[in-house]
Amino acid sequence: ICPIQFLEEINKWTSQHGVSPLSWDVAVKFLMARKFDVLRAIELFHSYRETRLREGIVKLQPHEEPLRSELLSGKFTVLGVRDPSGASIALYTAKLHHPSKTGNHVVLQALFYLLDRAVENFETQRNGLVFIYDMAGSNYTNFELDLSKKILNLLKGAFPARLKKVLIVGAPVWFRVPYNLLSLLLKEKLRERVQMVKMADLREHLPRDCLPEHLGGCLPLDMHSWNLQLLSEQNGRVDPVDELVGIPLENTSIHIPGPEVMSLAELMAHLNRAQRSGIYLEYEELRREQPPGTFTCALAAHNQERNRYGDVLCLDQTRVRLKRSDYINASFMDGYKQKNAYIGTQGPLEKTYGDFWRMVWEQSVLVIVMTTRTDEGGRRKCGQYWPKEEGGQEVYGHIAVVNHRVDKHAHYNQTTLELHNTETFEQRQVTHFQFLSWPDYGVPSSALSLIDFLGAVKHQQQWAAQAFSSQWRGHPLGLPMVVHCSAGIGRTGTFCALDICLSQLQDVGTLNICQTVRRMRAQRAFSIQTPEQYYFCHTAILEHAQRQGLLSANQ
Structure with a gap:
């Protein structure tokens, strides 16, 4: 009777999250570990899953x-x-x-x-x-x-x-x-x-x-x-x-709903209870957790000059590998139920422009999201790695980039680029988005302007992926998009966290910001750089929910 009860409860969860049901043998293993106490065995199952996901141990x-x-x-x-x-x-x-x-x-x-x-x-x-x-x-x-x-x-x-x-x-x-x-x-x-x-x-x-x-x-x-x-x-x-672990063996993502999720009302209550100071303390606990991996390649002497900042490195376990020179300061990051949805990377240095465009080509990237200006506060934050003016052309290694069109919006620019591979004579269209209203280390003055920007990016990504689908052999949900700021962790992490949380909210009506950020930092170390950015994720989601009528203004 116990295994049947256990499987009924657990397989409600697996069915809800679209994963394979557990087998009888697995049920017995968890029940025996808790002397056939069904409730304790269920708690153990979720603790096991959460531990593996938190440590990034998804598929051995x-x-x-x-x-x-x-x-x-x-x-x-x-x-x-x-x-x-x-x-x-x-x-x-x-x-x-x-x-x-x-x-x-x-x-x-x-x-x-x-x-x-x-x-x-x-x-x-x-x-x-x-x-x-x-x-x-x-x-x-x-x-x-x-x-x-x-x-x-x-x-x-x-x-x-x-x-x-x-x-x-x-x-x-x-x-x-x-x-x-x-x-x-x-x-x-x-x-x-x-x-x-x-x-x-x-x-x-x-x-x-x-x-x-x-x-x-x-x-x-x-x-x-x-x-x-x-x-x-x-x-x-x-x-x-x-x-x-409760996720499909192929194309697994670490971002799936776990047992400790919140509804919008619960998120609002949590924010009202904790206030800004409590959310900052929550972030501080996340910040103190050490990344679950190594930085051997990023720390190698011959790669040091390829890092924009000496203390912002990519983990060996998730770094993007180039086919020739191998190293670039870039990390694969999962999206909601999507393996390698993003490539989080630093703002390219002049010496790494060729590496950047080679990565874009090799990984079949069709959308680039830039959340910084090239210069801020009198300091260079990112190189001008693409031809800025319409009609401009530049060659970076074996990739020639042509600027076909620039569409200027209130808070961002959208540039249509055409890439030409001078070795294979192939060409490909890439859309470059640059968000202009986000100060370094700070947060956007308007949360909704960033969420509208995110919506425009997602729409273009979906359209481009459909057009490219006949050539794509990767994840069925689409190709990775490149997301970068200057270091590739603060604004980059905030953008990705919002996308993951809002995607889960739309899918199942719940979310967990803390869990999302912890899992994200296991792939792109130190993602979300300040407590202000972490707090902003909470308020931006609630503003979006109120605008969508998902949460009343007086709630």
């Missing part, structure tokens, strides 16, 4: 780098034996982690993958999991507090497994303060299961034949082989873990 691809190398590093593994109660034993070896080389995003991907594979086994579902946090021989440089918090948060309430105990073994003296901080995160029930254990006392918790030799046991430890076996088994197999 274990045969692709950098996840493959992380899986084979031996940092995480599941031992080939069980404890006397039948529980699986997972091992994390802290001394193998080097934060300067591997970002949290990849580590968490590996943890999700290995634990998911471990709990596919019915015996593990029934008897639970023991997690050994092996700190023996580790230094402070191997430790990362934020990563440890995320691992414990995952284990305590966002993973479908019965957690029997967490044994922190061989902890150095300096770990006492971080441990006290970590223990504050834990509910009392779980705090009892987390124990710091000296190496010599570990056998009081697990017998010798369940422990590897370096932890005083008699088990030869081959951390590489179990993980390698999983990778070989995975080849050609669709991993059921992706089903649990």
Whole structure:
């Protein structure tokens, strides 16, 4: 009866959001993790989904780098034996982690993958999991507090497994303060299961034949082989873990409605209750969260001169790769239920004009959105990377750009450009939108003028995508549009957040601004640069709703 109740409730949600229903086996996994308490199992399911989406872990691809190398590093593994109660034993070896080389995003991907594979086994579902946090021989440089918090948060309430105990073994003296901080995160029930254990006392918790030799046991430890076996088994197999995230396997987007959504009335009530100061504090919490990924390529010495700002970098996991020189400071960003709806990028530098237009051509971009002027306050914010006057022509690398027409509106210019590829002799039309009423670090004086601008952009994008559909082989909802300001995070992030939230509002009548911004920052790091811009998202949506008659003026 329990699996039927669970599936009925969860599949109401999957049906509402247009994704595949959950299977019986998946239902049993979540129910067993919560001792067949249906309400707690449903809560666990959504916590699991939300955690993976928040960390940008949507589809695990274990045969692709950098996840493959992380899986084979031996940092995480599941031992080939069980404890006397039948529980699986997972091992994390802290001394193998080097934060300067591997970002949290990849580590968490590996943890999700290995634990998911471990709990596919019915015996593990029934008897639970023991997690050994092996700190023996580790230094402070191997430790990362934020990563440890995320691992414990995952284990305590966002993973479908019965957690029997967490044994922190061989902890150095300096770990006492971080441990006290970590223990504050834990509910009392779980705090009892987390124990710091000296190496010599570990056998009081697990017998010798369940422990590897370096932890005083008699088990030869081959951390590489179990993980390698999983990778070989995975080849050609669709991993059921992706089903649990609740989004289609192909063209998945991280922006889908989650359980913590708001109606317009609830958004209004939240804004009235929190006031500007409370929304600013909400933004500050988002700002403090570290990006779930690495910036290795953006930080490489030979790429430094391609970054307009040294502290605004693109994540390795979502960056756009050019076919030749490879690097450009640009990131793929999902839209509402649409993979790679945007390319968020910096205002092109003179030395990167050719890279910019090559990216536009390679990614089949038909609409460019510019939310800055080239110069503001006596400072250069963006290069003049297109011919400004009607009839003007410029050549950037192997892309020739011709300005066919400029239509000037109250708050923006719309320019029709024709691109000619001098290598393939193909040509393509691109529409360039430049919004003119948005001060740097500030917000537009009129929210509705920006929303009207967004509407004009969307209309052109839809028309251009339909005209180009016979040549497009990507996402069925259309091609990516380029969105940029100066750094490519403040005004760019605000524009994209408004588009995502308003699209969800139109689709299902709900939205969640905080969740949208958090997910967006996981793809284009630091998106939305100021608390004013975050607050503006709230007020702009409510102004739009009132104009549309969706919310009365006195509500």
